[in-house]
Amino acid sequence: MEITWLEDLIELDAARNFSVAAAARNITQPAFSRRIRALENWVGTQLIDRSAYPVKLTQAGEIVLENARTLSKEIYRLRDECLDLSSPGADTLSVSAMHSIVLSIYPEYALNLQRLIGPFATRMTATDYYDCLESLSLGRCELAICYAHILGPKIQSSGQFQTQVLMKDSLVLVTTPDLAEEMETALAAPSSGATLPLVSYSSGCFLGKMQEVLTKHYNARGLGFHTVFENSMSEAVKRMILVGAGIGWLPESVIKDELKHGALSVLTGSAAELELDVALMRKHAAGSPLMERIWDLAVAGAVSAE
Numbered sequence: 001m002e003i004t005w006l007e008d009l010i011e012l013d014a015a016r017n018f019s020v021a022a023a024a025r026n027i028t029q030p031a032f033s034r035r036i037r038a039l040e041n042w043v044g045t046q047l048i049d050r051s052a053y054p055v056k057l058t059q060a061g062e063i064v065l066e067n068a069r070t071l072s073k074e075i076y077r078l079r080d081e082c083l084d085l086s087s088p089g090a091d092t093l094s095v096s097a098m099h100s101i102v103l104s105i106y107p108e109y110a111l112n113l114q115r116l117i118g119p120f121a122t123r124m125t126a127t128d129y130y131d132c133l134e135s136l137s138l139g140r141c142e143l144a145i146c147y148a149h150i151l152g153p154k155i156q157s158s159g160q161f162q163t164q165v166l167m168k169d170s171l172v173l174v175t176t177p178d179l180a181e182e183m184e185t186a187l188a189a190p191s192s193g194a195t196l197p198l199v200s201y202s203s204g205c206f207l208g209k210m211q212e213v214l215t216k217h218y219n220a221r222g223l224g225f226h227t228v229f230e231n232s233m234s235e236a237v238k239r240m241i242l243v244g245a246g247i248g249w250l251p252e253s254v255i256k257d258e259l260k261h262g263a264l265s266v267l268t269g270s271a272a273e274l275e276l277d278v279a280l281m282r283k284h285a286a287g288s289p290l291m292e293r294i295w296d297l298a299v300a301g302a303v304s305a306e
Contacts, residue, residue: 003075005039006068007138008032009047013065014137016054023204024130039064073139091120091290096135097145098206100234102126104253105278106145109166109305116303117293128232129153129206136161136281142291147206147251148279151213164280164298166305171210171274173267174255175247180265183247187223188269195224197246205232210274211249217272238264251276278305 008025015021022032040047047061057065097106102124110122125135129146130153136144137160148163175183186194198215201208215225229240234254241248242263250264258264280298282291297303 001039001042002035003072005035005042006064006072007134008035009039009061009065009068010072010138011134012036012048012055013057016056018055024134026131076139091288092123093120093143093288093290093294094123094125094141095143095145096125096127096132096141098129098132098147099126100207100251100254101145101147101278103235104251104256105167105169105305109303112303112305113294113297116297117290120290133161133281136283139283142282142287143294144281146279146281147210148277149210149274151274152206152209160283161281162284162295164295165277166280166298166303167278169251169253169276169278171207171214171249171251171276172255173214173247173249173273174241174264175267176242176244177262177265179244179247180267184267184269187218187267195226197228198225199237199240199246199248200225200227200230201234201237201249202230202232207234207249207251208232210276214249214272214274249273253278 008021011024012018012021015024018033018036019029022029025032027035036048043060043064045060046058047064049056049058049061095106103126106122106124114120123141125131125141127135132144132146135141145166147169148165183196186196201211203209203212218225228246229237231237231240234250237248238250238254238258240246241250242258247267252259255264259266280295282295286292287295294303
């Protein structure tokens with residue numbers, strides 16, 4: 001039996017849909033179904049009522065689920081205790097955060113925290129939006145830091161998480177100074193039928209969903225985009241924009257240095273942007289003394305992430 005099978009069952013109970021749960025676990029639906037079958041074979045009985053829609057757990061499935069949550073949490077707690085032994089004398093905080101936040105926001109935030117509460121170590125996992133929340137849900141980390149927006153996925157408000165906004169971070173449309181005037185002109189005349197070169201986020205990631213909201217704003221006014229590069233990481237999107245590949249939306253925190261030194265220009269005239277929340281999240285259950293201290297400071301607004 002593998003711990004991933006238990007985590008699959010937990011995810012399936014939350015989603016009540018095989019395809020949605022598989023996507024959240026970042027595997028194909030057939031592979032996800034095989035792992036659920038493997039768990040059922042190991043237990044020796046059916047755990048999922050597949051005749052119902054949405055799917056539901058059998059009585060045996062409910063029993064396994066209850067214990068799966070406890071076992072999963074205890075296994076990761078055991079791992080963390082063992083890892084903590086390798087750094088005696090230093091408290092350790094386990095965090096999952098989106099890649100762009102790890103690179104552009106967390107370093108200064110952690111430094112500001114340490115000025116208030118003293119030194120601590122961070123066990124950081126840089127990943128995508130959905131993996132951040134899955135790690136938090138399954139007890140792999142104590143805190144998660146993600147972008148959030150009212151038009152984005154609603155999973156953050158599902159009831160199992162508490163959320164505290166650390167700062168605002170605008171998603172702005174940028175390009176190189178050489179292309180800025182041409183792009184500003186095209187944006188100001190959307191009915192021309194032009195299509196602009198877009199350095200794009202992958203459609204399945206959080207920033208990709210925010211980008212879709214923004215591009216639809218222009219599509220409705222007759223302006224189109226053609227993708228010249230696509231990636232889920234803002235750092236990769238930034239690099240392609242810097243070499244002159246086109247335009248793209250980036251969080252302001254990611255491009256502070258490039259704006260300061262004139263390597264990138266924000267398109268302001270007719271450009272649409274979104275203000276994102278940078279959200280600190282935890283589960284409702286009690287955490288370590290270090291985590292609780294950091295959470296209390298966040299609630300009090302005592303630590304800046306800028």
